Amino acid sequence: MAIFSASDERRFMPWRVWIAAISVVALATVPLAGQSSGKPAPASVAKPVKSVNVVKKTPWGDPDLQGVYTFSTLTPLQRPDALAAKVALTEAELAEQEERDAENRVAEDRPLAPGNPGTYNNFWTSNEKGRRTGRSSLIIDPQDGRRPPLTPQAQKLRDQLTDEAAARRVGTPPFDHVIYRSWKDLPAYTQCVSRPMPRQSQAYNHGLQILQVPGYVVIHYESMHDVRFIPLDGRPHLPDNIRLWNGDSRGHWEGNTLVVDWTNFDPRQEYEGAPQGNMHFVERFTRVDAKTIDYEVTVDDPTTWTKSWKFLLPWRADDPNYQKPEDLYEYACHEGNYRQMEDALNGSRVLEHAAGK
């Protein structure tokens, strides 16, 4: 005779089954380990791509252009007439160029002729060896190293502006002056409104820094404390009615080169003697070595030049004055400009009075 009958089994089994069932249901509500509730799992950081050339990359895989640089150079934008078809200079020619430059700087410090108020001298310029590109011009296209001709409309505009300024000229050379009716008769840079872009050679405060964060390349220029934010996410340019002194930049990578499309310039700014409103630049930044970025700019404005042109200007990290971010000083242009504006405009009022105007 069975001590435990089937009916006993049925009496004992159900509570275990219930506990098992409840446990299974409860398990379904417990999120898997490693996921925080409510938020998707974070995307993993992209691993840097190993390239054959072992180019330095940021931790998120973009080519690394970062550093503190200077763009100062002895090479002129346009090839001097005397050098005609010569693209590259020999060592001897480069040495002679530097010697002439050194002589000029000494000459700047000689005592001035009476009545000559003087100008920038050696104290102001940041000079050192190694600022030569080895070429006779920064312009590499056209082949003659010079800007293409102006269009007829651009030439007409330039002639108009020259005539208009000549009408405001008083006195006898070498001490003749253009009268400034208002601050608008001074270049935008002298007004400390904005300095033309792209930046080419300047005598001082020619440092800049490239910084990178995911989604942006950022260029911080010492001069005018300008900052350009270059989004890399493929967004469109600002609408055409938004015109900025520093334009509007959009970047993308082509291999190890940052290509930047630059538009939306303020038509009141002048670049290379022409109003900048219709100008379109394409910049190409390529790291050449640990201390050099090749900066190539294609300049395109069919209303100003008959064809586009291109210059190549190396950004160098070998200037002892520009090694660290703190070597970029604050350039408080406008904050320090009151006296110059007052003197320039007052001077014009004096000249007007003297000329009986």
Add this chain to the structure above:
Amino acid sequence: MRDRLIVARLPPLCYTVARLREVRRTRRRFTVLTIAFAAAVAGAVLSQAAARVVAQAPAAAYRAPRTPDGKPSLNGIWQAMNEANWDIEAHGTGPSPYPELLGALFAQPAAQGVVEGGPLPYTPEALAKKKENFAKRLTRPTSRELNETTGDPEAKCYMPGVPRATYMPMPFQIVQTPQQVLIAYEFANATREIHIGRKPEAPAESWMGWSIGHWEGETLVVDVTDQIDRTWFDRAGNFHSSALHVIERYTPMSADHLMYEATIEDPKVFTRPWKMSMPLYRRVEKNALFIDFKCVEYAQEFMYGHLLSK
């Protein structure tokens, strides 16, 4: 079912004992396993519930996403949303400087203020100077002496200095790299570099001051010194001397806002240090972009209009 079959095959007494033992063992094993399983599940469910409760507690610190060098990321476009640029202290509504020309445009809104704990602790002489600043805030600079001593620098598009740049009514962008944090402010296109991990000395005083930063947990702490004494704290004429030392703290509070605190020490102007604080909000719209506000051209007639050709 299976037990009944076993029941059918074994001799009665042996079967009974063996069966009893077997069933008890099985039942015990099953009981033990079931209880252990249930306990484990209950533990998991309870601990998850407990974790959720802790995460929602308001006092728990927010842990911001990290930059590649392991620091809380402050990268992005931010903006204060308050009335501090009008007047950092509690204030009522007020007219614009030229109500006969502007009506209600540019009239001042009221605010509870961003300064913690009562009125600013000016010395008596400094308080008189603050009131004079306010009375003469829109004096046109018709001489270099006036320009250097009088008037709200904002009207002249001068760089606003720290902390005012933070709460100008315009965005700013933080660019964070291991060696430095660059902050660019739309107003006057002002920029400043916060040096991290090293302490270079200021070459000279400057409008945006000299900033040395370090991390304390989730907070970026910045010491700002060597700021020129011509910046103001707001449009109400609150000012400082060249002895100003600002200690800023930037703490991420959520994905889209930071808490900003600034302690002000200036023994030449104030009788004790004081502190302001405010949230800073991320600009979250699609394609949010830093757009320069180079305002010099808008300040020129105000500053140089008296020098025009007749």
